[in-house]
Amino acid sequence: MSDVLIVGAGSAGSVLAERLSADERCRVTVVEAGPGFTDPRVGTQITDGLRLPIGVASSVVRRYSATLTDDPERRLEIMRGAVVGGSGAVNGGYFCRALPADIAGWELDGWSWADVLPHFTAIEHDLDFDTPVHGSDGPILVRRVARFDGYTGPFVEAARARGFAWIDDLNGSTPERPVGAGVAAVPLNIDRGTRVGPGGAFLQPALARPNLTLLTDTRVGRIRLADGRAVGVDCVGPDGPATLTADRIVLCAGAIASAQLLMLSGVGPHAVLRGVGVAVEVDLPVGAGTVDHPEWVLPVSWPATYGVPPLEAVLVTSDGLEIRPYTAGFGAMTSGRRDDPTDRPHLGVTLMRPRSRGRVALASADPGADPVIEHHYDTEPADLELLREGAELARELVGDTVQSEPVWSTSQHLCGTARMGADGDHSAVVDPRCRVRGVERLWVVDGSILPAIPSRGPHATIVMAAHRCAEFVAGTD
Secondary structure (H helix, E strand, O other), rough: EEEEEEOOOOHHHHHHHHHOOOOOOEEEEOOOOOOOOOOOOOOOOOOOOOOOOOOOOOOEEEEEEEEEEOOEEEEEEEEOOOOOOHHHOOOOEEEOOOOOOHHHOOOOOOOOOOHHHHHHHOOEEOOOOOOOOEEEOEEEEOOOOOOOOHHHHHHHHHHHHOOOOOOOOOOOOOOOOOOOOOOEEEEEEEOEEEEOOHHHHHHHOOOOOOEEEOOOEEEEEEEEOOOEEEEEEEEOOOOOEEEEEEEEEEEOOOHHHHHHHHHHOOOOOOOHHHHOOOOOEEEEOOOOOOOOOEEEEEOOOOOOOOOOOOOOOEOOOOOOEEEEOOOOOOHHHHOOOOOOOOOOEEEEEEEEEOOOOEEOOOOOOOOOOOEEOOHHHHHOOHHHHHOOOOOOOOHHHHHHHHOOOEEEOOOOEOOOOOEEEOOOOOOEEEOOOOHHHHOOOEEEOOHHOOOOOOOOOOOOHHHHHHHHHHHHOOOOO
């Protein structure tokens, strides 16, 4: 029996495992469905920060079918990291923090900017800035491209000529001096071509501790509940089915898998659970009102740039858009191939404060069946108008290099499947200490809990939240 059992060795689980196991009296077990660092299937896939190991040959992702829009129905395959390190081991290295206004909007006890800033600084070593709002001792190295390659440079120049200011530091915002609209280099957790994700930075060094156990290739199918308390998990690993018990259980499997596991265990909306034959233990709005960053993709004719991060700079607007000049085509970024003339670089026009809401729901009581994922991106007219305006701005910046009309896509930043909220918030699944309501000794700590999607990509904010939540699980806050 463990003191703490963590389900999922992704970004949040890796941080949580390292922090909790630093107390030698705390026995921590981490259960990960994917392979580990030493598995030959992993190799350089998760360390090469200059490409995304999510192509058709990848052995470190799990694929889901998602519905992006309703009229007409547009479907897309989305990916999540299925490896130690999770999606933080396969992403593009974008490591931007949530804005102070995002955190203030949560309106939660223990989650003010003053509460979270020490955790943002603790997780990082910013190699470019040494100021009170940056860390210098954390394990995740953060740096920005000093010289833009390929067409990124002309894009930045065009944005500045259009009147957008240069932003020195996208992570330098404070409540007193918020970062506004402008163009900037992206803070990246890529060091000299190597992705420095939480799995490698936090978890891997801690595995030498005798009180920390990592079980890989082990899929959890259900949480065992008894008398209103989480007491263990049923899982299947290399040696077959097993039940693991613990005093405290923390779900860190990501916004999709954590929500699915809660519902399979009887914690979720009663109508959804009963519809697939799962007995209801606790009626909570798991998977309801989810949110992601909608993205329109515009292929462009400029040459691809190889041997660089997928995204070096970004333009942010005052009305909540990011315009992203990706450095290569999707095929080149995912497979490394350079011989497909139709695989073009592209601009992403991304809505960072969307009104649209989606859902994640069970399609079956079978743990191996994919859940239903619906974004409903086209249901809010104001969102559509902002995306149109963003696409027009993108065309103004790059001229006739745009090759076609925009194509619907997504940033794959799904959040809020088990929202954190104050007492009386009926849309919340966990309380401000990340405890699942109605179930003792059960926490959720990953992108599921974010009360609202950040105005930047959520990875750095999820890592910060895990660092903060370790205190809650340990009982020291």
